[in-house]
């Protein structure tokens with residue numbers, strides 16, 4: 001599409017992304033990257049010189065927005081600080097777009113402001129590349145210090161995480177962070193199975209209060225029910241995970257709906273060894289991840305003791321039940337890949353997460369809204385997240401309808417960003433070349 005021309009995408013089954021039923025044969029008229037008309041072709045004012053793209057037989061959906069990644073650490077089968085670089089982050093951003101994930105938010109593990117620099121370049125237009133997902137960043141997150149050892153923040157980046165032992169330290173970190181304009185403030189409340197010091201309620205209350213005073217949303221990493229209640233009572237905007245066993249209770253759900261807090265799904269990261277290792281053979285994954293890397297995760301799964309495998313599975317079933325509890329209670333559920341950690345491959349993890357949500361019993365149409373419109377709204381992106389007039393033409397062309405089978409989101413024919421087709425073949429060739437270096 002040249003810059004000032006119009007394009008008519010016609011014939012597709014269009015999933016708008018707002019939860020409404022798709023309408024077969026909806027056409028989208030796109031100009032300058034924006035949707036300017038939607039409906040049956042006969043009802044649209046189509047210019048004579050329009051470029052026509054026939055999508056008959058396919059289904060289109062908005063590109064995915066994932067507000068929970070950790071950019072730059074995963075390379076091959078390792079999630080380590082040594083991999084963190086501008087180059088590796090850009091590689092991840094390309095992998096996201098390859099799979100139709102157009103916006104991602106990295107949650108608290110930036111180093112040397114590399115994420116923030118990329119984000120600023122994208123916002124100023126200095127870095128204007130449709131093959132890169134749009135990056136949001138929390139900069140560095142905050143955790144309680146554990147005297148004499150690493151803190152209980154992200155295991156792959158404890159040195160990148162700020163430590164607060166007192167409310168005043170928490171406030172001071174928030175003030176310094178906000179000077180760099182992070183997109184959100186992130187903190188961890190977790191004792192990592194009793195091995196680390198957990199942040200206390202007075203400290204996180206101060207962090208949340210200071211962030212809100214300065215106009216920033218706050219996301220808390222929690223695993224336990226009491227901690228979830230604590231952070232929601234203190235006014236947190238959302239939790240980065242659902243609670244583990246026993247799962248959410250009525251009180252938590254009521255607190256979250258009253259506070260309009262959202263919950264991130266973060267399911268597939270707990271699913272690596274649930275239901276075997278067959279998922280690593282997925283043809284859609286093999287397009288970007290080489291056999292040796294996938295084999296090393298298979299070996300990891302194979303080496304897990306039966307006790308560990310059983311524990312992981314029963315813990316996962318709690319998450320599945322919990323997803324429906326949150327969703328049915330009316331809590332805003334947002335897709336979260338925790339992508340870039342262990343076997344959460346950029347771009348693929350998001351499709352695996354969607355699959356996990358639907359397998360748990362969430363209606364596919366709702367899961368797609370959780371993966372598109374709701375996270376876009378949470379990030380303040382009014383111009384995307386659904387395929388409506390006035391929004392950007394960021395969409396995935398699928399060979400089959402994901403409402404029939406959610407795994408169809410992986411059957412990607414094309415990805416369009418602002419109305420322009422991404423050259424997935426060239427991207428794929430680049431990923432495959434990297435493997436031989």
Ligand SMILES: [Zn+2]
Nearest residue numbers: 068070107338
């Ligand atoms: Zn995370």
